Amino acid sequence: MPRPKPNKLHDELDALLDGRPVELTDELAPLAEAADALRAELAAYQLDPGVADRHLERVLHGSATVVSLPDRGQPNGWDLRRRLAAVVLAAALVLVPATMASAAALPGQPMYPFKRAIEELRIASVQWSPSREATERTRVVDARVDELDRLVELQMFNQLAPTLDALKQAVVEATAAVNDARKQGEVAAEAQDQLNQVVGLSKQVLAKVADVAKSTSLPLTGATRSAINTAVAETQNVLAQPGRQTGSGGSATAPDPNSPPASASPGSGSSPSSQTQPSTSAPEQPTTTQAPAPTTTTPPTTTTTPEPTTDSTLTPESAGGGGDTGDEQTGANGRATEDADPADQAPADSPNP
Amino acid sequence: MLGFGGEREAVSKVGLTAADLVAARRREPAAVTRVYTAYAPALFRFFMAAVGDRHQAEDLTGTTFVSAIESLPRFRGPIEALGGWLFQIARHDLYDHRRKQSRSRIEPLEDNLNEAARMAGADDPEELALDRVDADRVVAAMRQLSDDQREVLLLRMAGGFTAPEVAEILGKTTGAVKALQHRGLASLARVLGLRSPEQPQERPYPSPDPGRLTSQEEEER
Numbered sequence: 001m002p003r004p005k006p007n008k009l010h011d012e013l014d015a016l017l018d019g020r021p022v023e024l025t026d027e028l029a030p031l032a033e034a035a036d037a038l039r040a041e042l043a044a045y046q047l048d049p050g051v052a053d054r055h056l057e058r059v060l061h062g063s064a065t066v067v068s069l070p071d072r073g074q075p076n077g078w079d080l081r082r083r084l085a086a087v088v089l090a091a092a093l094v095l096v097p098a099t100m101a102s103a104a105a106l107p108g109q110p111m112y113p114f115k116r117a118i119e120e121l122r123i124a125s126v127q128w129s130p131s132r133e134a135t136e137r138t139r140v141v142d143a144r145v146d147e148l149d150r151l152v153e154l155q156m157f158n159q160l161a162p163t164l165d166a167l168k169q170a171v172v173e174a175t176a177a178v179n180d181a182r183k184q185g186e187v188a189a190e191a192q193d194q195l196n197q198v199v200g201l202s203k204q205v206l207a208k209v210a211d212v213a214k215s216t217s218l219p220l221t222g223a224t225r226s227a228i229n230t231a232v233a234e235t236q237n238v239l240a241q242p243g244r245q246t247g248s249g250g251s252a253t254a255p256d257p258n259s260p261p262a263s264a265s266p267g268s269g270s271s272p273s274s275q276t277q278p279s280t281s282a283p284e285q286p287t288t289t290q291a292p293a294p295t296t297t298t299p300p301t302t303t304t305t306p307e308p309t310t311d312s313t314l315t316p317e318s319a320g321g322g323g324d325t326g327d328e329q330t331g332a333n334g335r336a337t338e339d340a341d342p343a344d345q346a347p348a349d350s351p352n353p
Numbered sequence: 354m355l356g357f358g359g360e361r362e363a364v365s366k367v368g369l370t371a372a373d374l375v376a377a378r379r380r381e382p383a384a385v386t387r388v389y390t391a392y393a394p395a396l397f398r399f400f401m402a403a404v405g406d407r408h409q410a411e412d413l414t415g416t417t418f419v420s421a422i423e424s425l426p427r428f429r430g431p432i433e434a435l436g437g438w439l440f441q442i443a444r445h446d447l448y449d450h451r452r453k454q455s456r457s458r459i460e461p462l463e464d465n466l467n468e469a470a471r472m473a474g475a476d477d478p479e480e481l482a483l484d485r486v487d488a489d490r491v492v493a494a495m496r497q498l499s500d501d502q503r504e505v506l507l508l509r510m511a512g513g514f515t516a517p518e519v520a521e522i523l524g525k526t527t528g529a530v531k532a533l534q535h536r537g538l539a540s541l542a543r544v545l546g547l548r549s550p551e552q553p554q555e556r557p558y559p560s561p562d563p564g565r566l567t568s569q570e571e572e573e574r
Contacts (some may be wrong), residue, residue: 010531013538014516017509031535034491036543041491042511045401047394047414056389060382113383117390151480213416230412323477 049122056114105157106147107166119143129179134191137174141198144170149205152212157220157228160209164231167202168238174198202239208230366573374432374513378425392439398511399440403503413450417443437522440512444504444522464503494544496536502537505530516571 010025016022016032026033092179105111126132144167151159176190212218213228220228364370369391376384396417400410421442433475495503501523508519516534520527 007528007532007535010528010535013535015529017534030542030547031538033547034545037491037545038495038506038510038541042398042402043490045398045410047397048411051411051415052389055393055418056386058415059385059419060380060388067522110382115385117383117386180358248433285423 033070046125047121048299049118050120053118056117058087060114086107106150106154107163115143130184131191134174134177134181135194137170138191138194138198138251141167141170141174141195141202145198145202147206148209150212152205154207155218157212157218157224160212161224161227161231164209164228164235168231168235171202171238198240203236206236206239238260255265365391365435365437367434369435370564371432374425374428374435377422378428380422386424388422388435391435393418395436396439399443399507400415400447402495402511404450405489405492406573409450410448413443413446417446420446435436436512436519437514439486440514440522443528464559491541494541497544498537502540505533506537506541 012022012025012028013031014156016024016028017035022028103115105115121135123133123140126136146161148160148163148167150159174195178195181191209228210232211226212221213232369387373384373387377388384514393414397410397414400413401407404410404413417439421439424442428435431439458570494505498506504523505519508514508522509516512519514522516530519525519529520530525533
């Protein structure tokens, strides 16, 4: 079998495409430019979150009809419309219950990770527009507030502390997104208004949660009560001055193993414009002694002040949640060999039956 | 780097673990969602660039993912090989799709163009064509490459695979993949009007018939 000739240019181009440092020669420059143009165009192809919902539902519940591609002849105009109607109907039948089911999911329930993943997909799909991202992140804050409210109503107290952490994280990220939108000159007033409203609502629900923790008539263990108190205090701190907590938000919690790394911009924490709440709305001081430092002593930069003991108490189920951080293992698959016969390189598993 | 024996600690470059793989085989919602979130965007980009139609690309992405999850109990490789395996299924589905398309009856062009324009939200086919020329200039230019070149570039750029990984997916040598990506990009640069010193204009490459290989490619195989 004839072997390909070694070619330095091929290797250099390959290194360039992998992002390894290579001197950009005259020969490589147009190729790199073409590769960049292709990458940029491909990056614009984003999967619609609604479609992602449909695909996941099809796999998880096996109830969706697979949208079949034409196998016998191309449909004419009437057939196409009829098929389109059938697809829309099938999608509606599947999508509506799935979306409703996952939207109603609470922390600790089986559909909850699905709900969080959908939120991440929705955010990822609007990241090209800072103002849309801000709106989407505000919606996430609203979802966390709603969950807290329902957890209290259903007396699911053991989920309160992690949900408070998730709320705190969501507020920090939403605030950073609003600030980013403003910095980039986008119209962020609407997003800011929405965020202010949701933050106001959060304070009301938080007061409710604080009452739960104080109540002696409820069946709460000491550890749960303490965790709730601490989480309430921290969240109140963030709600009072959301912009200043950006840096600490990412390190304090890892709300869900499904969530990608926090995308809050570290620099936005120092922005004075992020003071959405006046200082008169000081947070209610909790009874616990584990309350974080008062806001007057909070450093203005993004320096983090981790509290390891608090973290472990607050997010017991999020340990190991950093597994999805996308560690680069270039060339991790060591089975491919440079000069082996293609037949020897065939994978062990046939992809399709 | 871990092989088959070290599955427990292995993490793929998209952040999936061996535990995710085990859980996805059991169709646990969280794990299936993680696998989907990790690979569906890349699969969709691959299909979009290959078929040039959003609805078809969405359907192909869904079909591939469903078959992958259904076949997952038969996948015995390490977690790092999951992406390559998924894209092998994707290629298989793409070939299937193309075969079915090629058998299709010929419909009045006007009907198809009007339908496509309507589905894309354009007023008429002309507007749709102009929109697409602007938005998909590079991907459209890729249609002038040979099938092999196009596939290698898509797996590299849309799938995010390294040359050895692409070689394994396609059953070629790494050297052949590097050569194909080089010539593919050179042709692309030329079609896009970028300067390409490697290949003078008079060289009859790529082949006018993408299905046919040039002698040089044939040699590399």
